[in-house]
Amino acid sequence: MIDLARDDLLGIYYLMGLTRAVEDATREMYHQGQIQGTVYTARGLEATTVGAASALQPGDVLAPQHRDLGALLARGITPREIMAQWLRRVDAPSQGRDGQLHIADMATRWVLPSTGLPGLALPVAAGAALAMKTRGERHVVLAFVGDGGTNTGDFHETMNLAATLDLPLICIIENNGYAARTPTSSQFRIKHLADRAAAYGIPGHVVDGNDALAVYEITQQAAEIARTGRGPSLIEAKTYRMQGHSAADSANYMPPSALDEWRQRDPIELYARRLENLGLLDDALILEYGTRIAQAVQDALAFARNSPAPDPATLTDRLFAPDPVPPTTEDEIITAPRRAVEREGIWN
Ligand SMILES: Cc1ncc(C[n+]2csc(CCOP(=O)(O)OP(=O)(O)O)c2C)c(N)n1
Numbered sequence: 001m002i003d004l005a006r007d008d009l010l011g012i013y014y015l016m017g018l019t020r021a022v023e024d025a026t027r028e029m030y031h032q033g034q035i036q037g038t039v040y041t042a043r044g045l046e047a048t049t050v051g052a053a054s055a056l057q058p059g060d061v062l063a064p065q066h067r068d069l070g071a072l073l074a075r076g077i078t079p080r081e082i083m084a085q086w087l088r089r090v091d092a093p094s095q096g097r098d099g100q101l102h103i104a105d106m107a108t109r110w111v112l113p114s115t116g117l118p119g120l121a122l123p124v125a126a127g128a129a130l131a132m133k134t135r136g137e138r139h140v141v142l143a144f145v146g147d148g149g150t151n152t153g154d155f156h157e158t159m160n161l162a163a164t165l166d167l168p169l170i171c172i173i174e175n176n177g178y179a180a181r182t183p184t185s186s187q188f189r190i191k192h193l194a195d196r197a198a199a200y201g202i203p204g205h206v207v208d209g210n211d212a213l214a215v216y217e218i219t220q221q222a223a224e225i226a227r228t229g230r231g232p233s234l235i236e237a238k239t240y241r242m243q244g245h246s247a248a249d250s251a252n253y254m255p256p257s258a259l260d261e262w263r264q265r266d267p268i269e270l271y272a273r274r275l276e277n278l279g280l281l282d283d284a285l286i287l288e289y290g291t292r293i294a295q296a297v298q299d300a301l302a303f304a305r306n307s308p309a310p311d312p313a314t315l316t317d318r319l320f321a322p323d324p325v326p327p328t329t330e331d332e333i334i335t336a337p338r339r340a341v342e343r344e345g346i347w348n
C-alpha cells in the first residue's frame with residue numbers, strides 16, 4: 001500500500017510536469033542555437049526518474065546519469081540551477097565550466113556527480129554505499145543505468161561487489177528501448193534485464209516504468225531492504241524514450257507506430273488519470289499546476305540569462321585542491337610525503 005499523503009502525490013505530479021517543461025524549453029533553446037554542446041532529454045521517463053527518487057530520504061544519495069533530470073529535481077536541484085548549467089553561467093552549480101547536467105551536491109541534497117560514460121555512475125555509487133555501511137548509517141544509494149549501460153563491465157562488477165558486500169545500493173535500469181540508435185533487440189538476448197539479478201544472488205524486479213506509483217513503491221521496498229542491512233536490489237523499469245537520443249537526433253529510425261503506442265501510455269497522462277480517480281486532481285488543478293510550472297520555467301530562464309558567463313581569467317581556478325604542503329625544491333618534493341608519514345605517525 002502506498003504510504004504517500006495527498007501533498008506527496010501531487011508533488012510527484014508537479015515534478016513530472018516540471019521535468020517535461022524544463023526539458024521542452026531546453027530543447028527549444030538548443031534548436032535556437034542558444035546552447036552549446038549536446039542536450040539529452042527524457043520525454044517518457046518522468047515516472048521512472050521522479051517516482052524512484054521520491055522514495056529517497058534526507059541523507060540518501062542519488063547517483064544519476066545523463067537522462068535523469070526528474071531525479072535531480074525531485075532531490076531539490078532547482079530549475080534555476082538547471083538552466084544556468086545548460087547556459088554555462090557563473091550561477092550554475094559548475095559555475096559555467098560545464099554545460100551538461102553533471103551536477104553534484106553532497107552537502108544538502110546528496111547528489112553524486114554524473115559522468116558522460118554509460119554505467120560509470122555505478123562503481124561510484126557502490127563506493128558511497130560502502131562508506132554508508134562502514135559508518136553504520138541507515139542510508140541508501142539510488143543509482144540509475146540505461147539498458148545499454150547494463151552491458152558494461154562497470155555494471156557487472158558493481159552489482160557483484162554490492163551483492164557480496166551487502167551494500168545499501170538500489171540500481172534502477174531505465175530500459176527505454178534504445179542505447180543511442182541501437183534497439184534493445186540488438187543489445188541482449190534475455191527478456192528481462194532484471195533477470196540478471198539472479199546471477200548476483202540479489203532481488204530483481206520488473207516494473208512498469210510509466211507508472212510513477214509502481215516505481216515509487218518498488219524503490220521504497222528496495223530501500224527498506226537496503227536500509228536494514230539486507231543488501232542491494234536491481235529494478236528494471238520498462239519505459240520508452242519518446243524522442244531521439246539527443247536533441248540533435250531526428251529519431252527517424254524509431255518506428256512511428258511504437259511512438260504512437262507509447263504516447264497512449266504517456267506517464268504524465270497516466271498519472272493524472274490515477275490522481276483524478278483518487279479524487280485528488282481535476283481540470284482546475286491541472287490548469288493551476290500548468291501555470292505554476294510555466295512560471296517556474298520562465299523564472300529559471302530569466303535567472304540564467306541574467307547570470308554572466310564566467311570570467312576567462314578564472315579558467316584554471318578550482319582545478320586542484322589546495323596543496324597543504326606546497327613543495328618548493330626538488331628535495332621538498334621528495335620529503336613532502338615522508339613528512340606526511342611522520343606527521344601521521346603511520347610507522348609508529
Ligand atoms: C564509453 C562511451 N561510449 C559511448 C558513449 C556515447 N553514448 C552516450 S549515452 C549512450 C547510450 C547509452 O544508452 P543507455 O545506457 O541505454 O542509456 P539511454 O541513453 O538510453 O538513457 C552512448 C552510446 C559514451 N558517452 N561513452
Ligand SMILES: [Mg+2]
Pocket residue numbers: 146147148174175176177178179180
Ligand atoms: Mg537506453
